[in-house]
Amino acid sequence: MSFTLLPEWAEQDAVMLTWPHADTDWQPILDSVEPVYINLCQHISQVQSVVIVVHSETLKSHVVALLTDAEVDLSKVRFITTPCNDTWARDHGPITVQSESGQLCLKDFTFTGWGNKFPAELDNAINERLAAEILADNCTYQKVDIVLEGGGIEINEHKTLLTTSECLLNPNRNPNMSKTDLEQALSDQLGAQSFLWVDHGFLAGDDTDSHIDTLVRFAPNNTLVYVTCNNPNDEHYEALQAMETQLKSFRTAEGSPYDLIPLPWPTAKYDSDGDRLPATYANYLIINKTVLVPIYDDENDQAALAQIAKAHPERTVIGINCLPIIHQFGSLHCITMQLPKGFLR
Template identity: 70%
Template sequence: MRFTLLPEWAPQDAIMLTWPHKDTDWCDNLATVEPVYVTLCQHITQVQQLVIVAHDAALKQHIITLLEHAEVELARCHIVIAPCNDTWARDHGPLSTMSESGELAIKDFTFNGWGNKFAAAKDNAINQVLAEQVMSHQCHYQRVDMVLEGGAIEINEAGVLLTTSECLLNPNRNPHLSKAELEARLTEELGATSFLWLDHGYLSGDDTDSHIDTLVRFAPDNTLVYVQCNDKTDDHYEALKQMEQQLKRFTTATGEPYRLVPLPWPSAKKDDQGVRLPATYANYLILNSTVLVPIYGDEHDQRALAQVAAAYPDRTIIGIDCLPIIHQFGSLHCITMQLPKGFLR
């Protein structure tokens, strides 16, 4: 039976968050970061349910207190206790596939800390806990012996899989697999019908080896939403211009060009040491009736919201201040994972 990775605009039961805590790299930023998580919880629970991974029982109680104060509907929140190294749910969370008959198969790929850059053993065990505690018994749960992060891939309703060569072909992921072998595995596990390999584009401060979700996103009806840099003095200009040219050459199964929706390029955001942070508007989160878009207190925020609205005209567009999040070198999409309709028991 063929199972295909669901596009992110497929109907959802919930969004998964893994909460930051004092034993993560967020320890010095908790006072500014937790309010962003609470704001996310407020918006998510307006339209669907929420699964929160808490490092221990004490953190679970702390989260409950925060959510109660923010008047979040706790009945829509499922808090699971599981030790975690960090909070990047997009990359350690489960990938959900569906058969033509509507059966769900939940794929648990190996997360190795973006090429063994960071400890990830605890994060890599979280999906097993989700399967045991909140996943429907109707779902098939499968461990997959292959390194893959959710932020590294995008798929559309036709099964076209979009990724970057810099990430998936990096020897720090699956060095024993050639490009052809990777495609064969992704076809087998995720039902991909064809592949678009992006060879250009990067984001300063990014630890992921150019995850696609920071650069280009699929939207319905053969649409690609991408970051565009028109500032010739910016270090990203040349790479992103080459990326844009490659996107213009991509064609659908019927030979038509994709509809391209460019996102503006935010002005440089830096930390206290002057290190540039990976601010990108492409790292948005699609909910059942809403799209949450990262904003950065930037002059381009409103233009970004308008462009995302053009790509998802059936959804309400809401900006979320993610300036605190990029201080740990990720953004809104990176800290979340959607769980499809039928996932929760």
């Protein structure tokens, strides 16, 4: 039976969040970070369920109290209590594929903290707990001995997989696999039939080695939504100009160029140490009927929301202030993972 990764705009049962806690690097700024998570739960629970991974029963009680105060419908929330290192659900969460008959399989790829940069053994065990506790009985679970993070790949309805060479070909991921090996493995595991490799573009402050979800996103109907930088004095200018040139050269299976929707570049954001933070509008989340977009109290926020609305005209586009999240060097898409229709028991 062949399985294919579903595009993010496929119908969903839920979104998974792994809640930040005091034993993580979030500890000094939990008071500003938890409201972002609450806001996400408020919006997601309007259209589907929320699966929340919590580090302990004590944290679960705390989160229940927060969500109750925020008037989130707790009947739409499912909890998984299991120890976790951090909160980047996009990268330690399940990558779910579907067969032509509609059966789902939870693919549990290996998460190594973006090439062994950070401890990840607890996060790498979360998907097995998910499968045991909430995966629907007719869905299957498969451990895959390949290092892969959900933020490193995008797929569209034509089974074209989009990724960056900087991430997937990095020797800190799968050093014994060539580009050809990886394409074969991703064809076998995710049903990809063609590949687009982005060779340029990065975000200062990013730990992921240029995940595609910080730079370029698929939208329906052969559309690419991507970040741009028009300031020649910005350190990203040359790389993002080169990326845009490459995107213009990409062709669909039919030989047509992609419809390109550029996103503005937020003004540079820095932490208290003067380190640049990876603010990007491309790190948005598509859910049922809605797109949740990270915004940054920035003069370019509204323009970004308008551009993303062009890519998803059938959905309501909502901005979520993610300034606190980028202080740990990720954004909205990085802390979420969608679970497709039929996933939940």
